[in-house]
Amino acid sequence: EPEVTQTPSHQVTQMGQEVILRCVPISNHLYFYWYRQILGQKVEFLVSFYNNEISEKSEIFDDQFSVERPDGSNFTLKIRSTKLEDSAMYFCASSEKSGRYNEQFFGPGTRLTVL
Amino acid sequence: GESVGLHLPTLSVQEGDNSIINCAYSNSASDYFIWYKQESGKGPQFIIDIRSNMDKRQGQRVTVLLNKTVKHLSLQIAATQPGDSAVYFCAENGDQGGKLIFGQGTELSVKP
Numbered sequence: 542e543p544e545v546t547q548t549p550s551h552q553v554t555q556m557g558q559e560v561i562l563r564c565v566p567i568s569n570h571l572y573f574y575w576y577r578q579i580l581g582q583k584v585e586f587l588v589s590f591y592n593n594e595i596s597e598k599s600e601i602f603d604d605q606f607s608v609e610r611p612d613g614s615n616f617t618l619k620i621r622s623t624k625l626e627d628s629a630m631y632f633c634a635s636s637e638k639s640g641r642y643n644e645q646f647f648g649p650g651t652r653l654t655v656l
Numbered sequence: 657g658e659s660v661g662l663h664l665p666t667l668s669v670q671e672g673d674n675s676i677i678n679c680a681y682s683n684s685a686s687d688y689f690i691w692y693k694q695e696s697g698k699g700p701q702f703i704i705d706i707r708s709n710m711d712k713r714q715g716q717r718v719t720v721l722l723n724k725t726v727k728h729l730s731l732q733i734a735a736t737q738p739g740d741s742a743v744y745f746c747a748e749n750g751d752q753g754g755k756l757i758f759g760q761g762t763e764l765s766v767k768p
Contacts, residue, residue: 545699572754574754574755574756576756576758582760583758583759583760583761584700584747584756584758585758586755586757589754589755596754599755632699632700634699636754641687641688641749641754642688642749643754644705645756647699648699649698650697
């Protein structure tokens with residue numbers, strides 16, 4: 542069964558450093574998302590991406606965040622200068638179609654720890 | 657504003673019993689809801705969804721009920737098994753772009 546994969550599973554970094562979280566969405570999917578989950582809290586939307594453009598972003602997704610689809614398979618989330626409060630699980634998701642009635646498939650997540 | 661909330665943070669049930677997980681939402685315009693299951697160390701996994709033109713939808717051992725009058729939905733799991741132990745989230749997809757708004761989550765523990 543096709544699945545979304547994410548690397549690394551755990552990333553430890555120093556405050557102020559740049560990190561890149563990587564995702565490989567399901568191959569025929571065209572819509573991509575990043576969510577984050579701070580420990581013990583709910584999953585929060587960060588950004589949606591389609592056709593090499595950001596479709597929507599949340600207030601969390603400030604100038605320190607960027608997304609990119611560098612090739613035909615990868616989808617990345619970059620945090621330019623990490624802060625302690627960026628420590629969280631980051632989930633990538635993809636869907637075949639957009640819109641409110643289409644299932645999003647989630648990856649296993651990357652645990653980011655900022656020291 | 658956007659808000660999807662859950663009544664209880666934890667629920668403990670005996671194996672074989674039925675489980676009911678509740679969720680309240682605040683946006684009357686919400687018309688599509690999804691239940692996700694998140695096992696430890698994994699991403700959310702789709703369980704079942706329901707649109708506002710329905711009151712009830714059934715899947716394999718799961719039923720979702722939607723009460724639009726009181727803005728409440730519930731997930732019922734029949735004959736709960738140890739493999740059902742997880743955190744369950746309700747989510748609202750009220751945006752044309754597909755953004756999901758998650759509730760706080762209920763941790764279900766199944767006792768053997």
